[in-house]
Amino acid sequence: MSDAAVADTRRLNSKPQDLTDAYGPPSNFLEIDIFNPQTVGVGRARFTTYEVRMRTNLPIFKLKESCVRRRYSDFEWLKNELERDSKIVVPPLPGKALKRQLPFRGDEGIFEESFIEERRQGLEQFINKIAGHPLAQNERCLHMFLQEETIDRNYVPGKWLSSPGLTVCLPSLSLTLGHTVGTLLRSSSLKRGRKLRAEGLGF
Amino acid sequence: MSFFGFGQSAEVEILLSDAESRKRAEHKTEDGKKEKYFLFYDGETVSGKVSLALKNPNKRLEHQGIKIEFIGQIELYYDRGNHHEFVSLVKDLARPGEFTQSQTFDFEFTHVEKPYESYTGQNVKLRYFLRATISRRLNDVVKEMDIVVHTLSTYPELNSSIKMEVGIEDCLHIEFEYNKSKYHLKDVIVGKIYFLLVRIKIKHMEIDIIKRETTGTGPNVYHENDTIAKYEIMDGAPVRGESIPIRLFLAGYELTPTMRDINKKFSVRYYLNLVLIDEEERRYFKQQEVVLWRKGDIVRKSMSHQAAIASQRFEGSSSHPEARTPGQPSDNNSRQ
Numbered sequence: 001m002s003d004a005a006v007a008d009t010r011r012l013n014s015k016p017q018d019l020t021d022a023y024g025p026p027s028n029f030l031e032i033d034i035f036n037p038q039t040v041g042v043g044r045a046r047f048t049t050y051e052v053r054m055r056t057n058l059p060i061f062k063l064k065e066s067c068v069r070r071r072y073s074d075f076e077w078l079k080n081e082l083e084r085d086s087k088i089v090v091p092p093l094p095g096k097a098l099k100r101q102l103p104f105r106g107d108e109g110i111f112e113e114s115f116i117e118e119r120r121q122g123l124e125q126f127i128n129k130i131a132g133h134p135l136a137q138n139e140r141c142l143h144m145f146l147q148e149e150t151i152d153r154n155y156v157p158g159k160w161l162s163s164p165g166l167t168v169c170l171p172s173l174s175l176t177l178g179h180t181v182g183t184l185l186r187s188s189s190l191k192r193g194r195k196l197r198a199e200g201l202g203f
Numbered sequence: 204m205s206f207f208g209f210g211q212s213a214e215v216e217i218l219l220s221d222a223e224s225r226k227r228a229e230h231k232t233e234d235g236k237k238e239k240y241f242l243f244y245d246g247e248t249v250s251g252k253v254s255l256a257l258k259n260p261n262k263r264l265e266h267q268g269i270k271i272e273f274i275g276q277i278e279l280y281y282d283r284g285n286h287h288e289f290v291s292l293v294k295d296l297a298r299p300g301e302f303t304q305s306q307t308f309d310f311e312f313t314h315v316e317k318p319y320e321s322y323t324g325q326n327v328k329l330r331y332f333l334r335a336t337i338s339r340r341l342n343d344v345v346k347e348m349d350i351v352v353h354t355l356s357t358y359p360e361l362n363s364s365i366k367m368e369v370g371i372e373d374c375l376h377i378e379f380e381y382n383k384s385k386y387h388l389k390d391v392i393v394g395k396i397y398f399l400l401v402r403i404k405i406k407h408m409e410i411d412i413i414k415r416e417t418t419g420t421g422p423n424v425y426h427e428n429d430t431i432a433k434y435e436i437m438d439g440a441p442v443r444g445e446s447i448p449i450r451l452f453l454a455g456y457e458l459t460p461t462m463r464d465i466n467k468k469f470s471v472r473y474y475l476n477l478v479l480i481d482e483e484e485r486r487y488f489k490q491q492e493v494v495l496w497r498k499g500d501i502v503r504k505s506m507s508h509q510a511a512i513a514s515q516r517f518e519g520s521s522s523h524p525e526a527r528t529p530g531q532p533s534d535n536n537s538r539q
Contacts, residue, residue, distance in 0.1 A: 007391040012380060014395055014446035021444035028402050028440070058402055060373060129483050132404065134374045173369050173377075173479075173487045 029057045032131055032146070034124040037116045038069075047071050048116055050123060054146050060137050060160070066147040072096075074151055075123055078130075081141035085157050088136055091129045094122025212258045213302075215335050215346040217271070219251040230351045231323050231457075240351040243317060243331070249273055249350070250311035253296060253335045257305050267338035269297040273312045275319070275331045275352075277468045279418055289466050290316060290331070299338075319465050320354040320497070325427045326418045327469045354460060355499040359385050368399070369489050376400035379477055379489065381449070387498040388458050394449035396477070398441045404482040408437040410449060411476040412456060413490070418469045431473075432456050453495075460497045 036051040053067045075093055082090050097119075100109040110116075130136045131146065140160045144151055219225060219241060228242040243249065253271055257264055275290030292315065296308040322329040331352050337344040362383045370376035376399035381392055396408065412432040419425050437447045462471040473495050478488040 007393075009391050009393055009450055011448045011450075012382060012393060012395045014397060014448075015444070017444035017446070021442055024442075026401065026440065026442050028404050030404075132481070132483055133485065134371055134403065137374075173371050173375060173489050 025057065027057060029055070030128075030132055031055050032124070032127050034120050034127065037120055039111050046111065048111065048119075050120060052127065052146065054131070058137070061143065061147065063147050068146065068149060070145070070151075072119070072123075074145065075126065077151065077153065078141060078145045079126075081157060082130065082136060082139060085141070086135050086139050088130075088133055091126055093126055094119045213264055213337060213344055214256040214258065215337060215344055216254045216256070217251060217333050217335050217346055217348040218254065219249070222251075228351045228353065230321060233323055233328060240349050243315075243350050243352050244355060245317045245352070246314050247317075248311060248313050249315050249333065250309075251333075252307045252309045253346075254307040255302065255305055255337070257302065260304070264302040264337075265339070266297075266301065267299045267340065268295065269308065269335070269337050270295045271308075271310045272334045272336070273315055273331070274334060275317060276329070277466055278328045278330070279468065280326050280328070281418075287466065287468060289318070296335075317352045318354075319352070320460060320462065321351045322459060322462065322465075322471065324416045324469075324471065325429065326416060326425065329465065329469075353497055356387075356460070356496040357498075358387075359496070365491055365493075367489075367491075370400065371487065374400070374402050375405075375479070375487060377479075379491075381475065381491070381493070383493075385494040385496060386453060387496050388460070389454040389498065392449060392451040392453065392475070392493075396436070396447045396449065398443055398445050398447075401440075401442055403485075403487075405440050406480050406482050407435060407439070408441075408447065408477070408479045409433055409435045410451060411478060412451075412453075412458070413474045413476050414458075415472050415474065416469065417472070420467065430476075431458065458495055461494045 032052065032054045034050050034052055037048050038050075039046055039048045041047060049069045049071045051067060052070050053065075054061070054063075055065050057064060072093075079090050079093055082088060097110055097115065100112070100115060102109075127146075131142065136142050138159050140155065140158050143160050144155060222241070226242045227239040229237050229239055231237055253269070255264075255269070271294050273290065273292040274288055277287040277289065279285070279287075292312050294310050294312070296310065317331060319329055321331060330349055332347050332349045334348075335346045362385050364380060364382050365384050366378070366380040368376065368378045378397040378399060379394065380397075381394040383390075383392075386392060392410075411430050411434070414429045414431050416427045416429070417424060418427075432451075434451055436449050441447065458473065459471055461473060462469070464470050472492060474490045474492050476488055476490045478486055480486050
């Protein structure tokens, strides 16, 4: 065993990168815009909807482009579903603004332009944060929220099975989910005849 | 340790015979300060003298005996009362009697076994010290002198690289490689991270050195994790096929050798934690243990134990005795 006086700090050999990989579009493209707020209905039955437009090249999403209309309570529904079923720490929604719904206000209350804009920004931040989370991408509720015309509140909650392939079960990276730590295994990692390992929490 | 102005008292000092030539090493004390202590290795002789200076030159000092001890002990902070002594040597210097003038007493602890390295941690302390005691009826006069012990190893025969492919299905696949599994304290970690699949938006990547101190046994095991270093190795979003190099110099950090199950009381282990952080501050990480060992400054290859003792007799205590190979589970460190 040679007793090297100075350590060898030369880089380890690595494969040269394929140029199409280097200059091609990255495989992590995911953009969700919330825009075009529209107030529908009359009188006390009014509510505001927002257009949720998604563009992505992630294979887990069925549609590479989608555009749906959602209202604030739909976002609340999504937040509740994720808090119940997934192990992620769900980011906060912009406020419910109950005070703005009281009568005898000088302004338009929750239909005030500045308020709607504020809310739109908060919703955009919220949905982008969630949609990029690997564990949230496993939940059926997220896919329904983003890519189906209407939200079926009577749906069966569960995990989203993307196109099943013969993917290898890798030893995992761990992912911190707020304060808990877990190793993530997607349901798509089911090999024929092989049982799905339970997701372990705790480290 | 004496009644004020009452009777006779003495000042005790311990002096090493090779204080001029012996190297000193810095060691952190329990309250975080760094101090220098005389450095010893396993098998070296500890010799010197105890000097007794009478405070009142006209009075006699009555005593029940004078002795010097060499002690190696482990102290668990949650159990301060119990010191676990794994080395305990004593030499009597004087029988009960009295002194009328200041005196010195020579002592020598020959080829003392010092199986473990000195360690001051978060919940446990392992220390070696000389303790001179003048026994008296009412209260003893005690003087302690701490020394620091380093355990040396040689280049391990087997030192394979660590190479592993890990990931989150359909999301992030990487292959990481570190050039060795055992590093000495002044070594360089050379490695690389190769991206096989990147479907998340990565912001940056860092490598952390984590020290885990484990105390207690059975159901009362307690781990104390401490991040010794955080070193950013990549800033920005990688794509498939990219290779990110790692070059981390260990000499700049406060590290100790890996200590496994020392006297069945505690362990100190080190881990490399590779962390990727995405745009939303989510953290993806993989921890990997590495073994750290201490390289001697002058390593004598294939020196037999006898030769080591012999060279000590002729060259004095500045020679380095036989070095061990590091980090095997059934190692010298678990010596009883």
